[in-house]
Amino acid sequence: xxxxxxxxxxxxxxxxxxxxxxxxxxxxxxxxxxxxxxxxxxxxxxxxxxxxxxxxxxxxxxxxxxxxxxxxxxxxxxxxxxxxxxxxxxxxxxxxxxxxxxxxxxxxxxxxxxxxxxxxxxxxxxxxxxxxxxxxxxxxxxxxxxxxxxxxxxxxxxxxxxxxxxxxxxxxxxxxxxxxxxxxxxxxxxxxxxxxxxxxxxxxxx
Ligand code: SAH
Ligand code: MG
Numbered sequence: 001x002x003x004x005x006x007x008x009x010x011x012x013x014x015x016x017x018x019x020x021x022x023x024x025x026x027x028x029x030x031x032x033x034x035x036x037x038x039x040x041x042x043x044x045x046x047x048x049x050x051x052x053x054x055x056x057x058x059x060x061x062x063x064x065x066x067x068x069x070x071x072x073x074x075x076x077x078x079x080x081x082x083x084x085x086x087x088x089x090x091x092x093x094x095x096x097x098x099x100x101x102x103x104x105x106x107x108x109x110x111x112x113x114x115x116x117x118x119x120x121x122x123x124x125x126x127x128x129x130x131x132x133x134x135x136x137x138x139x140x141x142x143x144x145x146x147x148x149x150x151x152x153x154x155x156x157x158x159x160x161x162x163x164x165x166x167x168x169x170x171x172x173x174x175x176x177x178x179x180x181x182x183x184x185x186x187x188x189x190x191x192x193x194x195x196x197x198x199x200x201x202x203x204x205x206x
Pocket of ligand 2: 020021022117143144
C-alpha cells in the first residue's frame with residue numbers, strides 16, 4: 001500500500017502553521033502505554049489535524065480512535081489526512097465542541113483510554129464529562145501540564161490572559177492530584193503529561 005503522506009510532512013506542516021500537535025516523546029509515551037495495556041479504543045478530545053490520532057491508529061494494532069475537533073479548518077484537514085493515511089476504518093472523527101457534544105453518540109465506548117488534549121482552561125470539564133465512558137481499568141492522559149514551564153513561575157507571567165490560563169491548568173493539576181477517587185502521576189516528557197487511573201482499580205489488584 002502506498003501512502004500519500006508521511007508523518008514527517010504532518011510535523012513540518014504543524015510547525016509552519018503553528019498547530020500545537022503532541023511532542024514526539026509525548027505521543028511515543030502514549031503509544032507505549034496503549035500497547036502495554038493491549039488497548040482497543042481511545043477517545044481523544046482535540047484532534048487538530050489528526051496527527052496524534054494517526055500516530056496511535058498506525059502504531060497500536062487493533063486500536064480504534066474516536067476523536068473530537070471543534071475547529072472547522074482543522075477538522076477538514078484531519079479528514080483529508082485520515083483519508084491520505086488510509087485510516088478511515090480505524091478513526092472516527094466528530095466535528096463538534098466536546099463540551100456540547102451528545103456523548104451518547106460515541107461509537108466505541110467504553111474506552112481503554114481518554115486522551116485530553118484540547119482547550120486547557122476546560123480540562124476538568126472534559127474530564128468530568130467523559131470519565132463515565134472510561135473502562136474501570138482504563139487510563140486518562142492529559143497533555144500540556146507544564147505549559148512550556150510557565151506553570152512553575154506564575155507570578156512572573158507578564159500577559160494577563162496567559163497568566164489566567166496557566167492558573168486554570170494549575171487548578172486542574174491541584175484538583176486531580178488531591179482527588180480521592182483517582183491516582184494521578186506526573187510524567188516529565190514533552191510538555192508535561194499526567195496519567196490518571198481509578199483508585200479502586202489499584203486496590204483491587206492487591
Ligand atoms: N491532539 C492533537 C493536537 C490537538 S491541539 C495532536 O497531538 O495531533 C488542540 C485542539 O483542540 C485544537 O485543534 C482545538 O481546536 C481543539 N479544541 C479545543 N477546545 C475544544 C473543544 N471544546 N472541543 C473540541 N475540540 C477542541
Ligand atoms: Mg497538547
